Amino acid sequence: MEENTEQRIDLTLFSEKIQELKDRIASVIVGQEQTVDLVLTAILANGHILIEGVPGVAKTLLARLTARLVDADFSRIQFTPDLMPSDVLGTTVFNMKNNDFDFHRGPIFADIVLVDEINRAPAKTQAALFEVMEERQITIDGMTYRMGDLYTILATQNPVEQEGTYKLPEAQLDRFLMKITMSYPSLDEEVNILERHHTNTSLVKLDNVVPAITREELLALRALMGQVFVDRTLLQYIAMIVQQTRTSKAVYLGASPRASVAMLQSSKAYALLQGRDFVTPEDIKFVAPFVLQHRLILTAEAEMEGYSPVKVTQRLIDRVEVPK
Template sequence: MEQRTDLTAFSEKVQLLKDRISQIVVGQESAVDLVLTCILADGHVLIEGVPGVAKTLLARLVSRLVDLRFSRVQFTPDLMPSDVLGTTVFNVKTSEFDFHKGPVFADMVLVDEINRAPAKTQAALFEVMEERQVTIDGVTRRMDDVYTIIATQNPVEQEGTYKLPEAQLDRFLMKIDMGYPSEEDETAILERHHANASLVRLDGIEPVISRSELLQFRAMVGNVVVDKSLLQYIVQIVRQTRTSRAVFLGASPRASVSMLRASKAYALLQGRDFVTPEDIKTVAPPILSHRLLLTAEAEMEGYSPVKVVQRLMDKVEVPK
């Protein structure tokens, strides 16, 4: 398909962003691409991985490289909703109640170990994730257009953790799995730490993308061309999750819309203004896997949501 949009300036900025990330985070190219896809597609992202694979580091680094107001909240079992959203406090001088904003009031919010807070606190994020607003004491306060939540969680630790409800998982555009680095990458990590032990402090990191540029890039996503056959391809993949015997709860139309948005953003990151079937295949597993509930039989047979998604995609004919 012929290129319709000049993406030279955009591609230069994206490459600069990736270069800066690679100076701190070794490897994890796929995870980096998917995180950038989520931010470009105006979606929230959940990063899952065992401790020490640079989940939080990647989130902090991305927030520094994009010139936005950043805040971080560490979820713990004793955290209350007011600790996240904010609370009203009586002002003795004015005899009125003043609202003190919580850490959720920022442009980019890092929610570290989101599964460590109980359901009551997790539910505090429902409204702000879906509607980009917070309602407290009957007053609704809207977030800015660039509002993004990056959350992390540990998939193996069970003590002191609370499973995220399906309704909240569905509000994340993607769940990205960060695995162990390769032997070559881990050697490179040791070499960098040997040369500069303070590398992960992120001191002196300057933004490479401004707020206005991010909004401009997000607007470009809307101009990415998607053939009707690819729209049908997305629908067929999602509908497979609703008829599979291995799936107890399939993906909703929100998943279909998410696949469309993400595939357009991913295509743009690859320097194209049109979507290909490979773009859809790339974004489908991290978009669908956390939205599916497998049957007990499938889990007993050792199937994972990602594996089920891959098998279901294989059943759908790829458009030509």
């Protein structure tokens, strides 16, 4: 019984920290509450995030701001068509002083890495992220270099139909815990944005944002994930949703077991964000579309009928009976 009380105290401190993070994000970015919730959920669940949206909807700003609010090493890589893998990972250089080779670390070495416009770089540079995203390490010239415990990639991409973009391969998309689509602001939100810019008084500059949480605190919060209770019926619920993606006529390629694990981790993290130490079916329903949408390949017929992965995912979730 004592353990339970202790955990509750942890969760109150936790809730305060999360609220502080959300308030500071809201002081810079108007609206996008759901997106902010999802980004925090993914970071807590120890997963990488892909943020998609048309230019100008504050994708990069949100990623930079989130990284700034965590007092950790931050690095930003702007992907371009001429970017080489060595520009990302680093290079081995001969040091004439000691007659040996030194490894010069690339920008991929940081706690939180913002990869801007990930679909602007060619396949070989995108592939350079493969090992580092899954294994949290890179191997160059036979030497292995490990990343830190917090290691998270926040990647932004423009919609694929845009000029000069390369579609990310399925295998790499699968390595992102979530894909979040940032939409246009509502009319009221847009007016709010214009008011902030017009008066200039309520505009908070990124440089003035003070970190709200340390690297150690974030890792301690992550450790709480192990104490979140998930009923067996909910594990079955997750498995049944993923099974639906494999049997649906609208889906050419369904989700893998990695998607099931991602859904479990995300729902546990989201439950914690809500101040709870147990998962509900609603948590699973909330995170499922964002965990699944980038892992499904629709059939040509479904695409021609105007279905999107999100729509299909939503339908498949609704088909599964919610456990009581």
